[in-house]
Amino acid sequence: MPLNLHLGTDDLTRCRFAISPLCQTHEALRLLRRPARHGYHRAWLRRTRRTVAGLDLAPLWLFIPRAGGYTPDFLGAPPEEPYPSFEDELARMRATDPALAHAEMARSLACTPGLADSPQGRAALDDPAGTVRRLADLTERAWHALLAPDWPRHRAVLEADIAHRSRQTADGGLDALLTGLHPGIHWADDTLTLRMYGELAQAQGADGRGVLLMPSVFVWPDVVSGFARPWQPTVIYPARGMGRFHAAPVPPPPDALARLLGVGRAAVLAGLIAPASTTELARRHALAPSSVSAHLSVLREAGLVESRRQGYYVLYRRTGLGDALVDRG
Incomplete structure (x- = not known):
């Protein structure tokens, strides 16, 4: 069943872009957990295989279901600023309200039968504040090991996508922008429809704050949305040009x-x-x-x-x- 975001005037006037190194980190981790999504990223996966093997990411894997499902939003929350630093986003993650963390972790664990009642699941839920600290520490390690060395190139690809879509908006208005984001996104009658979206139970609808649009190098082939309250409604889509980001062959010029x-x-x-x-x-x-x-x-x-x-x-x-x-x- 698709996810429909009905956008009012306030939402349309407050649509914005952002680049989030924290979200990129967790999209990279989700990619590692879901082999069916590897596609364009096999070269990156080969290059980082040894690095990943040296990281003990088991506590993070607990909340990134291998077969799909919900990952806690606080692990990669929509940024409040257009271009936040990783350090600022990590500090915001560390400050997550333990009650909110508990609710989101419980929802995530429920995606895998029996996981919430396992020793690891119970330990995580019994001490949500401590779990947030541990997950933040692991996220910091993953960032420095997997993304930070290549971040200038990653950010440049994301900025190029935003620049391209800004030109689209200047030439054809919001209709041109919203209809060109991704084949799985449909825009008509003031409604943004994510056709292939399945996690609907607690998805956040548009509420006048606008929709945050975030390009991603790692999200392909998916489109991610449905952040629950209190997070701003967000659409994370594959960045233009990401398909050749790790590719070695150079096309000959026309x-x-x-x-x-x-x-x-x-x-x-x-x-x-x-x-x-x-x-x-x-x-x-x-x-x-x-x-x-x-x-x-x-x-x-x-x-x-x-x-x-x-x-x-x-x-x-x-x-x-x-x-x-x-x-x-």
Whole structure:
């Protein structure tokens, strides 16, 4: 049965985007627990297999059902700010009300018959405040081991998705935005319908606070929503470009584009499916970093790429004009 979010005027005027490193961490953990969702992420899974084996994540696995089901919302709560730091989100998780934590953990454990009455389940529910602290500690370890080293690239992909959808909204309004989020999301008659959604028992309906839209690298092929009160209604959807985030092969540039820009410059532009650094592009295209830097300089002057510093890295991504040029080939 689908999940329907009926959006009033207040909801529509308060729709917003956010990027949450905490939510990304727990979506990555959910991916590890559910092999059917591995798809696009096999390269990442191979690369992190040894790291995952060195982490004792059993207390977290207790609340991430392998066969699907509810994961406590406080583990990856919708952020209050558009671009929170992981540290701020983790502090908010540590401050979870024990009564709320108990209710959400009980709901999660109930998804697996007998788990709530197991020694591990009873221990978790008997001391919800202590369980929150332990889960926060494990989440912090998982973040630093699995996501933090690649976070600049992850964030760049998510920001590129938001930039693309912001352009969609500017060109075609909210209708263009909401109809283009995901094939499993339908927008009509002021209702946002998640067709393949199954966890409906305590799903939060729209309530005038707007809908929070969050792109994710790890959520594919699902769309996640239905946060219960007190959390803001949220839709987490696969980010544009995430399918090739870990892919090694580089697509050849279209012939017409190569004739227009030159083979090397066209290859760099066409290869920017996801944001990347000069060093990464040089390795990907078997070019000298100086050559890639020269190509990027020309492409940026032409308005086809833009750059943004992320920590120690400068990441490049295509602009809307660059996307249109590559798509037209």
